[in-house]
Amino acid sequence: MIRNASLLLAGTIIGATAALTFTQVPNLIPGVAHAAVSDTYRQLNLFGDVFERVRADYVEQPDDAALIEAAVNGMLTSLDPHSSYMNPKDFKDMQVQTRGEFGGLGIEVTMEDGVVKVVSPIDDTPAAKAGIQAGDLIVSIDGEPVQNLNLNQAVEKMRGAVNTPITLQIQRKGIEKPFDVKVVRDVIRIQSVKSRVEGDVGYIRISSFNEQTFDGLKTAIAKLQDQIGKDKIKGYILDLRNNPGGLLDQAVAVGDTFLDHGEIVATKGRHADQNTRYDARDGDLTDGKPVIVLINGGSASASEIVAGALQDQKRATILGSRSFGKGSVQTIIPLGSNGAIRLTTARYYTPAGRSIQAKGIDPDIQVLQDLPPELKDQVTDTKGEASLKGHLTNEAGGAEGGGSQAYVPPDEKDDKQLHQALDLLNGVIVNSAFPPDPKTVVPN
The missing domain is CATH 3.90.226.10 (2-enoyl-CoA Hydratase; Chain A, domain 1)
Incomplete structure (x- = not known):
């Protein structure tokens, strides 16, 4: 369960304050507290040492950003199963899910035999108005075959800015040849x-x-x-x-x-x-x-x-x-x-x-x-x-x-x-x- 937007702001402020205080603590806290903080910094130095050694000596050239992302995520997932890091794309996807609306076509889809299958069009959406039907197979998106994509990639391509067009090539049972359907994206609200x-x-x-x-x-x-x-x-x-x-x-x-x-x-x-x-x-x-x-x-x-x-x-x-x-x-x-x-x-x-x-x-x-x-x-x-x-x-x-x-x-x-x-x-x-x-x- 996720806290609501007002609490997200509080979390941001708290996080920023904590980071600011953390950088100043060594000069403000004497004695035992100072020793504890110094030990924490030694542990951070350990991370830096390992990171540099991996960069220098790993058998293949590593991706620095991927290494840091994995380290941060490892720290969070070690706390409990529900704490984690979200890279910018994952964060954007999460916001779409919680907001419950996005620019898109209005179809529920799944992957079947390498193509995207329409489970059902949502009523009063661009997909429904364009005549897309349950059971339709989407074989290409704007000319790109979906066989080269996984389901998430296909969904990402079908989403986009409101009022922008997209062309889907449809294979429908009972119709011999695939045909194109042009759809203009609109605001889609997830029906929870x-x-x-x-x-x-x-x-x-x-x-x-x-x-x-x-x-x-x-x-x-x-x-x-x-x-x-x-x-x-x-x-x-x-x-x-x-x-x-x-x-x-x-x-x-x-x-x-x-x-x-x-x-x-x-x-x-x-x-x-x-x-x-x-x-x-x-x-x-x-x-x-x-x-x-x-x-x-x-x-x-x-x-x-x-x-x-x-x-x-x-x-x-x-x-x-x-x-x-x-x-x-x-x-x-x-x-x-x-x-x-x-x-x-x-x-x-x-x-x-x-x-x-x-x-x-x-x-x-x-x-x-x-x-x-x-x-x-x-x-x-x-x-x-x-x-x-x-x-x-x-x-x-x-x-x-x-x-x-x-x-x-x-x-x-x-x-x-x-x-x-x-x-x-x-x-x-x-x-x-x-x-x-x-x-x-x-x-x-």
Whole structure:
């Protein structure tokens, strides 16, 4: 989970100040402190010595920039699995993902037999308006065969400045020869929220937490209330399965959508002034209607914040399998033209004070999916945060766990978790965990 943009600025200022202070410390701190700093500088000299020796004597001429990048990344990844260095390109790609919009065509693609295959065009985007269809094969981009590119390179070529043209050569089943399609790029917004009507129940799927998520959720709720009737809705299903997380502020906003009071999450860092508590504001956009949250072994970070908040506040029943167990917060610290670092700066805690780090959130109602025969002998479970080398331990101690079944059937008719949630909301079945008892909320 990543802190929001306002905290990114704080991280930048802190980082710059720390660097400035570090260069001045040897002249300001006497005695033991001075000795400790001198030892640190000796270690930095060690790095310089090794770097120069590699440059001078390695069997082939090394790339200096690549050596330094690998050294910096090695330092960060030795801290925990979620701290890392991002070179300028990786930093730019991360910003695109979290911003949730970019200049492009509006197609979901994959790689198949050396060519780019269109999974689906996104509605009302340049690709859809140009007539590109699901199943189309993109064999060249602006005259360059895609067989010379990997998927990331092909996607990068299709993205670009708004209002700039691109020509795709398309191979379509049933048409003998490939044909060209000219498309003009436009602003594409990543749809992290999708919804649909399930009888008198509103189903909402959140696939990630980017800058567009809260606005997408508000729109989805309003649309469902209009389609079903605000007073007729029996409840909502919030599907967070296989959602890897994203921005902290968006997780807080999503939790706040279903709450009108109480704590959503608290973060605690190394220093007391880094500790923050996030509380819900007045106004539940769903008017207190019953909510069931679906989670599984692929639900991590921001997903677990939302699930943990609604579970502890007894606002929703959590159904599915145990979540991933990532209970840490990362701050993105820009480094000017040198990219940025992703640094773990805090742990987060649910309203009841639980840290789910390396443990995960246990559902109120556990429901496992039936695996099709072809998957019976395959691993469909995630091992969770606890399986990651160098992961942070849980401060509360005890047995670690986290992770579980992460399989979701591609055909909705086979989705046991979804069907059980619908049956509970429609009163077809009953369970003591639904609806939760608000009298048992732990004071916070």
